[in-house]
Amino acid sequence: MIETPAALRPSVAHERAKSIMPSSESNTTPLPTFEVSNLSIWYGEKPAIQDVTINIPSKTITAIIGPSGCGKSTFLRCLNRMHELIPRTRIEGKVLFQGQDLYSPGSDPTVVRRRIGMVFQKSNPFPTMSIAENVVIGLKLNGVRNRTLLDERLENSLRMAALWDEVKDDLRKPGMSLSGGQQQRLCIARAIAVEPEVLLMDEPASALDPIATMKVEELIHELSAKYTIVIVTHNMQQASRVSDRTAFFYVGKLIEFGETTEIFAAPKEKKTEDYITGRFG
C-alpha cells in the first residue's frame, strides 16, 4: 500500500472529535465532513451564494438541486476552492472541512483539492495520455514513482470505478478511445486514485446515455461506503435515486436541506415543492 502523505490525512482534531462523540449519537448522526456557516460568494459585484449554512455528514451522498444560476455549482466548487480559479471572486463566511478552516491563511488550495476530488459534467481525460496514465497522473504529480505501487493503485482505482474488467487489456490505449460513459468512469478512477476523502461531482451523468448513467449512479452508490459525496444534478429523479440528503438552492440561497425521502415526498418549503413538482417561475 502507498503511504498517504501527511498533508492528505484527516486532521488530528477531527479524529479527536470522533473519539469524544457519544457513541449513541455517532451511531445515528455521522460527523459532518463539511460545516459551512454564513457562506456568501460574489463574482465581482454579483452575489452567487448568500448566507448559506449547512452541515454535510461524512460517508453520505448529498445532492444539490436547483434551477440554472441558483449557485449550486458555485457552492460545490467552494468546497474545494475551485471557484477561486474564476477572477474577481470574493468569499465570506466559514467552510470547515473535518474541523479545519478551508480558507485559513495556512490552507494550501492544492492540498485541499487533493483531499477533495472533483468530477465534472463533461468527461475530460487527458487526450494525449493512455488509460493507465490518466489514472495515475495525480499520483505521479505528487511524486509517487514506485512502479509496483502505481500499478496497484491503477488496478484498485479502475476496479472501484467499475471499469477494470472493460479496460484491463487495453490500458495502453488512449483514454479518449473509450465511450462517453467509460471516459466519465475513467475520470472518477483518476479522482479516486489519489485517495481523496471527498468526491464532488458536478452533473457527472448529464452527458451520458441512460445505461451509462445507471452505471455511474451505481458507482456513486458503491463509492459512498468510502467517500463523502456531494453531487450537483439537474435530474431530480437522479437526486431522488442516489442521494441520502438533498439541498435545494434558489437565487443563491439554501431554501431547504433534509433527508431526500422527505424532500421528494413532503418538502417543508413551498419553493421546494413548486420546483420539484414543476410549478416554478
Add this chain to the structure above:
Amino acid sequence: MPADKHILSRFDEALEALRGDVLMMASLTEKNLRNAMRCLVDRGSNLCSATIADEGEIDELEKSIDADGVELLRGFQPVASDLRQIVSIIKICSNLERIADQAVNIAKRCRKLNRDPNPSDTEQINAMFAQAIGMVQDSMSAYRMSDVNLARSVLERDKMLDQMNHDLATTLTTTMGLVPERITDYLNLLFIARHLERVGDHAENIAEDAIYAASAEDVRHNKVQA
C-alpha cells in the same frame, strides 16, 4: 393540491381528469349503497337486481382510474404532493370498489329477506346505514377539499359504527332466541350490519388517504385519541 399551475399543462389536465373520475366513482358508489338500503326498506327485488348489476360500471371505472394513474406515474414521474395525489387516488378508488362490493352484498341479502312477506325490523340498521354513508360522504369531501380535520372526524366516527354493529348483534342474537322461526331473517340482518360496518372501515381508509394526500401524514394504525 398545489395552487399553482404545472409547467406541463398536460399534467394538470390529466391529474384533474383523474380527480374527476374518482369523484364520479364515489358518486356512483354512494348511489349504489343508497339503492342497496332501499332494497331493504322498500322491499323491491327488481331494485336488488339493478343494484347488483350496477357494480359492473364501478369495476370498469376502477380499472380505468388505475390505468390512468399508472400512466401518469410512468409519463411524468411526479413527486411530493403530485405523487401523493396519484397514490391516494389509486388507493381511494380501490376502497370505493370494495364499498360497492358491500352494496352488492347488502342487495343480495335483501333479496333473500324480501322473500318473506313479513317486513323486518330495520330501525337499528337504518341508523347504521346513516352513520356509514355519512362517513363515506365526509371522507370523500375531506379528500376533495383537502380538509384534514374533516378526515380526522371520520376516523373517530368509525368507533361509533363498530359499537352500533356490536349493539345490533346483541339485540338480534337475543331476538333469535325469542323468535326462532325467523332465525334466517335475523341472520341476514346481522350480515347486512356487518357489511355496513365494513363500509365504515373503507371510509376510514379513504379518510386516511385524504390526510396523506393533503398533509403527507401517515395516520394508518394510529390509535385515535378519545
